[in-house]
Amino acid sequence: MSGTRREVPNDPGRRERILDAALDVIAENGVHRTTHRRIATRAGVPLGSLTYYFDGIDDLLAQAFARLADTMSRFYRRTVQRARTLAEAEAAVVELICGPGYATKRDMTLIFEMYAYANHNAAVAATTRAWAHRSRESLALHFTPGASRALDALIEGWPMHRAFDDAPLDRELVAATVHAIVAAAQDESGEPRS
Amino acid sequence: MSGTRREVPNDPGRRERILDAALDVIAENGVHRTTHRRIATRAGVPLGSLTYYFDGIDDLLAQAFARLADTMSRFYRRTVQRARTLAEAEAAVVELICGPGYATKRDMTLIFEMYAYANHNAAVAATTRAWAHRSRESLALHFTPGASRALDALIEGWPMHRAFDDAPLDRELVAATVHAIVAAAQDESGEPRS
Amino acid sequence: MSGTRREVPNDPGRRERILDAALDVIAENGVHRTTHRRIATRAGVPLGSLTYYFDGIDDLLAQAFARLADTMSRFYRRTVQRARTLAEAEAAVVELICGPGYATKRDMTLIFEMYAYANHNAAVAATTRAWAHRSRESLALHFTPGASRALDALIEGWPMHRAFDDAPLDRELVAATVHAIVAAAQDESGEPRS
Amino acid sequence: MSGTRREVPNDPGRRERILDAALDVIAENGVHRTTHRRIATRAGVPLGSLTYYFDGIDDLLAQAFARLADTMSRFYRRTVQRARTLAEAEAAVVELICGPGYATKRDMTLIFEMYAYANHNAAVAATTRAWAHRSRESLALHFTPGASRALDALIEGWPMHRAFDDAPLDRELVAATVHAIVAAAQDESGEPRS
DNA sequence: AATGAATGAGATTTCATTCAT
DNA sequence: GATGAATGAAATCTCATTCAT
Incomplete structure (x- = not known):
């Protein structure tokens, strides 16, 4: 129905907000107690968006550390x-x-x-x-x-x-x-x- | 023969074996993937003995690191x-x-x-x-x-x-x-x- | 079509079914032998859904009694x-x-x-x-x-x-x-x- | 070796002390959270003596309630x-x-x-x-x-x-x-x- | 007779991930 | 594209009971 229109994210910068939230959670809790839910809460984004933007928790952590x-x-x-x-x-x-x-x-x-x-x-x-x-x-x-x-x-x-x-x-x-x-x-x- | 007879562990050194196993597991997997089960398997002891000897996983890790x-x-x-x-x-x-x-x-x-x-x-x-x-x-x-x-x-x-x-x-x-x-x-x- | 679309439970009434099952289990077994597993089995829901809907067993019991x-x-x-x-x-x-x-x-x-x-x-x-x-x-x-x-x-x-x-x-x-x-x-x- | 001598408990009244401790524990914690260990601690007797004197936790509770x-x-x-x-x-x-x-x-x-x-x-x-x-x-x-x-x-x-x-x-x-x-x-x- | 070390079974809880919408 | 409801797998922990001594 919108096959030719380029889809645009309706919340640009969300990826980065998630990564920053991840770093906050890691700093406060350590990698062992860093969970999807904690990151999502901290970033103020829906839980589902984490697995939408990232390929699992390992990928998310890896990208957060890359940002750091x-x-x-x-x-x-x-x-x-x-x-x-x-x-x-x-x-x-x-x-x-x-x-x-x-x-x-x-x-x-x-x-x-x-x-x-x-x-x-x-x-x-x-x-x-x-x-x-x-x-x-x-x-x-x-x-x-x-x-x-x-x-x-x-x-x-x-x-x-x-x-x-x-x-x-x-x-x-x-x-x-x-x-x-x-x-x-x-x-x-x-x-x-x- | 008396009520105060000291009970003796039937596997002396088990505590230490568990701590060493914990360090092995941590070295190989990281604290975030260090579990009771992995430690018990590595140490060759029953799962239940970990909580018998230690006050939870945090205590176990703390003592393992103290040993290190x-x-x-x-x-x-x-x-x-x-x-x-x-x-x-x-x-x-x-x-x-x-x-x-x-x-x-x-x-x-x-x-x-x-x-x-x-x-x-x-x-x-x-x-x-x-x-x-x-x-x-x-x-x-x-x-x-x-x-x-x-x-x-x-x-x-x-x-x-x-x-x-x-x-x-x-x-x-x-x-x-x-x-x-x-x-x-x-x-x-x-x-x-x- | 919008970000605020309300998600809808795909099994409405499940909360109540769980509470009723809890009361059944309590009546038959007593609070001391009332377990997540027994309730879940009785309600015909997966074990994990109990902690999804309720904040632990105490909360579940409290709500069941409130219903009673x-x-x-x-x-x-x-x-x-x-x-x-x-x-x-x-x-x-x-x-x-x-x-x-x-x-x-x-x-x-x-x-x-x-x-x-x-x-x-x-x-x-x-x-x-x-x-x-x-x-x-x-x-x-x-x-x-x-x-x-x-x-x-x-x-x-x-x-x-x-x-x-x-x-x-x-x-x-x-x-x-x-x-x-x-x-x-x-x-x-x-x-x-x- | 003492086949003919009648064995005498070396702590008479212990049975009753255990039952009273059990009632204390029940009053404070409820039957659901009444455990061997808690009773033994409260009574100041060795854990093993509970299963020595009583035929499992149900028997112990039954006798405690009978005493009540x-x-x-x-x-x-x-x-x-x-x-x-x-x-x-x-x-x-x-x-x-x-x-x-x-x-x-x-x-x-x-x-x-x-x-x-x-x-x-x-x-x-x-x-x-x-x-x-x-x-x-x-x-x-x-x-x-x-x-x-x-x-x-x-x-x-x-x-x-x-x-x-x-x-x-x-x-x-x-x-x-x-x-x-x-x-x-x-x-x-x-x-x-x- | 008496005990405390030990454990298997199972309870509670957490969580990454899936998926219908 | 995006989401939150839902769940299976597994983690931590509890505990009645057994048993060598």
Whole structure:
């Protein structure tokens, strides 16, 4: 009856609203207690729309995590890319570790969930690998490959500790550590990047 | 012969077998797909015995993770404690990061699951914090508090990347990074930094 | 054609069928042996539909008892309301006590179960109180408050004895007792006793 | 080895302690939620002793209710038996209805549970019938058979309403009602009993 | 005689998914 | 295209009862 007319969704942006709701639910409940119903309620959409838009719960989670990775790595890259000098690059790394923009409490919770889930889901594993790769590329704009690896590990590990610690991060200590790592790696390789 | 005769389990060690089975199931399936049935099957015990020994699935998971944390942090401490000189201590840290004894693929998977779960379970959060604290204490046997923090973040973050990376770790790079961090922190403070 | 189209149950009346089945199961087995499965089987509906329609077994029982109370108190009121004279009102009370329409064997069994359950469930306690109140109101159409109270106690207690007794009720004795109570209460107060 | 020595329980009175604990548990939880474990905990006896002393949960409940019936009907009889005149007998009936010794809140809860359970358990049904019979016999010490029946119904029904009502009983109304019933029945039959 | 560890059967509940409309 | 009613499969948990000691 409308065979030639192109059907248009009557609620554009619903897909994204569902994914954001999914991330909220995951952050609050964990993947193990994330259900269709909870997501639908949180997003304010009918239950049936979840299986209409997504191919089962695994697919939905995978796409939610992909959205998370995209948001996070954009921020990561933007932060690093702004730097014009090596010193500014180091400062950017310190910023990523200490926040407050990156690796908030909610971010960290979601990242933990994503890493955990990635070990049991191929699509999310790929997303995770791509994100890691992209982070390394961002760092490589300023640092040697070795420094990039080391710094990336630090950017990973330090906020994790912060997530479980009550004590706030010591920004000077972080800065000194970053600098030491960079200096060591630049020594080692003749060709500085920035 | 008396009313106070102590009843004895007719399968000693079953509790531990169940916890180990739970860790196996978690490593293979993730917390979200870890069920009583899967654990019981893996442990070779009747389904009903899980609720006999544990106060529900949350308690069971919490105790399994406590067992994991205990095993891991013992290894951590043993490795660090063996060192007699600062150089040996640095080597111990490199060993923790690069393995193969610590942070195996299975270990990392379990740690991810534990961190994720800790954000939604108070008991596991406490276990995680205690573990982090114990790690820092172990490092403090050899390093300044600042160095201990930085190294601990590195020990956390680097194996995580390894877990998702295909490439093996560059042991020399790790050693150089560790050394740089230690050198920087020792320079900076005659007295331990807080 | 629109998003707000009201979905319609594809088996209307199923809720009520489930409640009736629940009352059957309770009457035959008692609340302690009333299970989802037995109710579902009796109602001829899938097990899962019970938790779809009701918030757990307590809610289901509470609603079943509410249905019982409604049916019973409607009959009670209809019987009392029909009376046009005091004599007819007394006859109505005798009818309620001796049956056969009210307080059948099944009714009494269900009432016992409801009273017992009410002591452990707030919703059913409320239902029970409301029913008692409604009965008193019905009687108050014809009798003084004092007579209403006394008669209501009699309407409660006599069928209970009948339920455990083999002997049938002596209708004349009941009539005489009812009349004595009414006469005493009417004498005593020109104005209704409170 | 002790074939000829008569074995003696090392905890006499335990049977009774268990039965009392069972009644406590029933009063607090209802028969549906009365379990071996709860009774054992309440009685402070080992779980295994319940199935040692009793032939399953039904037997235990039956015996607990038998104990209740015995206690209650002894009190009933003692109260009625004390009366020396018809007036005292009426007063005794008023006492049974209004308390405080008979038909306390706990009593009523237990009686409800017993009546409910009796419909599904032959032994308890017998206990209930015997109790009813014994009550009628007690009343027959003073009243005509007809009055006894009517009064017994009243003694049954009125406290039940009290159990669900907030309002306390109107003692004068009860006394007047009892008197009216007795007077009517005595008229009717030439031979007064007391 | 007495007990508490142990378990199988089954109860309640959750939930991803299906499907008629 | 979209939905919410509905359900089967399975998850968690409860518990009467058994039994080795």
